[in-house]
Amino acid sequence: xxxETTDLTKRFDGLVxxxxxxxxxxxxxxxxxxxxxxxxxxxxxxxxxxxxxxxxGEIRFNxxxxxxxxxxxxxxxxxxxxxxxxxxxxELTVRKNIRxxxxxxxxxxxxxxxxTEDIPELEERTLExxxxxxxxxxxxxxxxxxxxxxxxxxxxAIVVARDPELIMLxxxxxxxxxxxxxxxxxxxxxxxxxxxxxxxxxDIDLIMELSDTITVLANGAVIAQGTPEEVGSxxxxxEAYLGGEFV
Amino acid sequence: xxxxxxxxRLKATQSRFVTVKTDIEETLPPQVLQFLPVxxxxxxxxxxxxxxxHPLQVMTxxxxxxxxxxxxxxxxxxxxxxxxxxxxxxxxxxxxxxxxTTAMEWPLLAILVVAILAGVVLSLVIGIISLRTHGVYFxxxxxxxxxxxxxxxxxxxxxxxxxxxxxxxxxxxxLPVVDLGNNVHFYLLCVAILVITYLVMKRILSSPxxxxxxxxxxxxxxxxxxxxxxFRYKLASLTISGVFSVLAGSxxxxxxxxxxxxxxxxxxxxxxxxxxxFGGAGTLIGPFFGATFIVLLEEFLSPVTDHWxxxxxxxxxxxxxxxxxxxxxxLTQED
Numbered sequence: 066x067x068x069e070t071t072d073l074t075k076r077f078d079g080l081v082x083x084x085x086x087x088x089x090x091x092x093x094x095x096x097x098x099x100x101x102x103x104x105x106x107x108x109x110x111x112x113x114x115x116x117x118x119x120x121x122g123e124i125r126f127n128x129x130x131x132x133x134x135x136x137x138x139x140x141x142x143x144x145x146x147x148x149x150x151x152x153x154x155x156e157l158t159v160r161k162n163i164r165x166x167x168x169x170x171x172x173x174x175x176x177x178x179x180x181t182e183d184i185p186e187l188e189e190r191t192l193e194x195x196x197x198x199x200x201x202x203x204x205x206x207x208x209x210x211x212x213x214x215x216x217x218x219x220x221x222a223i224v225v226a227r228d229p230e231l232i233m234l235x236x237x238x239x240x241x242x243x244x245x246x247x248x249x250x251x252x253x254x255x256x257x258x259x260x261x262x263x264x265x266x267x268d269i270d271l272i273m274e275l276s277d278t279i280t281v282l283a284n285g286a287v288i289a290q291g292t293p294e295e296v297g298s299x300x301x302x303x304e305a306y307l308g309g310e311f312v
Numbered sequence: 313x314x315x316x317x318x319x320x321r322l323k324a325t326q327s328r329f330v331t332v333k334t335d336i337e338e339t340l341p342p343q344v345l346q347f348l349p350v351x352x353x354x355x356x357x358x359x360x361x362x363x364x365x366h367p368l369q370v371m372t373x374x375x376x377x378x379x380x381x382x383x384x385x386x387x388x389x390x391x392x393x394x395x396x397x398x399x400x401x402x403x404x405x406x407x408x409x410x411x412x413t414t415a416m417e418w419p420l421l422a423i424l425v426v427a428i429l430a431g432v433v434l435s436l437v438i439g440i441i442s443l444r445t446h447g448v449y450f451x452x453x454x455x456x457x458x459x460x461x462x463x464x465x466x467x468x469x470x471x472x473x474x475x476x477x478x479x480x481x482x483x484x485x486x487l488p489v490v491d492l493g494n495n496v497h498f499y500l501l502c503v504a505i506l507v508i509t510y511l512v513m514k515r516i517l518s519s520p521x522x523x524x525x526x527x528x529x530x531x532x533x534x535x536x537x538x539x540x541x542x543f544r545y546k547l548a549s550l551t552i553s554g555v556f557s558v559l560a561g562s563x564x565x566x567x568x569x570x571x572x573x574x575x576x577x578x579x580x581x582x583x584x585x586x587x588x589x590f591g592g593a594g595t596l597i598g599p600f601f602g603a604t605f606i607v608l609l610e611e612f613l614s615p616v617t618d619h620w621x622x623x624x625x626x627x628x629x630x631x632x633x634x635x636x637x638x639x640x641x642x643l644t645q646e647d
Contacts, residue, residue, distance in 0.1 A: 148537075
């Protein structure tokens, strides 16, 4: 098991945002977490990446307890995430956005004397990732000038640049056109050839098409877990979504 | 791998000023660009031989504040950390150099080494306390710590209390031909340190670590989620900035033959912030123009009115409205 949680719980002043969630993500799979707004999806992500610390429960990655580790350590272990709201370095160029992740991966962060241009492996790897993710924008364009779809791609590129084991995507297709969404689906499929993927998504069709396993959250708790078929036919899931936004 | 056929969007219309830099870069061969700082340094140094006594003092003042501004800009313009307590470093530098000159009669080199060490220690203390917070809280904590130093310097006997520490000479150097008591020689020393500061900062900012600083400025959370321990990098940026600020302060003390609690006071922190904003935060040559502007303003207005700071304030309002990226920041587009 690549990632496992037991009784993962997060309380905010009496509100239980995440309620005893047991997750298990297997190496090589695409698992999705779905649920209505406020179900605790993003909070779960934040617990898994160390941006929040859990009130209770345990998180294990590759069998090791990482519950109390800092975000940075978890990234170094191979957990890399994207954000629901595009989270890039807006005033840096596309190239630098990616290179900044590559140089941490290659251990150059503390180098303060060599010109970055004079480290060819950084540039090579950066271009490789641009190509791999399929960014067509000018690498020297400032990231803030990109279109929304390209920014999302750039964020994926930053995630991939850390060469993680587990990629966590928070609504990768949010705000994208139908066309762009299809491309993201293709991209996630091809990412899955190398990486395990855990994603949050609202688009049910996309989830059904992509996922090997689906975990359904409602009010912070898991109400169903299984293959898309199993989850799709679950009464509890139907119930939770009735009156919800996906009726 | 499927190619993602997102249409490259037309580049957003950029400010007309942006083209200026491109033009300069295209017309000048890269070798010339590379030596530009050295050429500028030589030109500045040459001024030392032609300027009459008083303008030379004004230039020295500008150069020292420019060193301070460049140091400050690494933290503020490139790492995105608004310190409101940089006077702590500047003032400490002045006390270190004056004390070691008068009480110990140490040579310049030893003084500079101690100043650097003092800068490292002070930066670590201030950084470890204040960098735990963000934004306005960071600004307030740095302000509080600097004010604390101000009060200590004001009260202690060893620092000369409210009247500060005077010196009647400048330190010896290992070079027999150099006499720092000669204002031209002293000016050349300041120019040399400005050029070194500039080149070191330039180098750091072209390195991977420089990009980490920029990444923290742009989006600290994202930098953390890439795996950077951002606290340590911020501490590094503060330390480099602090060390050069202490150096600037050491020169300032020697320049005025005097260390005063005033150099630790919050107004000094405000002055360096203004210098950086005037010139353009996030450009390394901006602080030089900012320093020139402020010193000249003081030079011409302080004999006319005691309220010359009022005019600095008015000028500042205009600059912020007309050139939000500062004077140099508007003309170029360094990042």
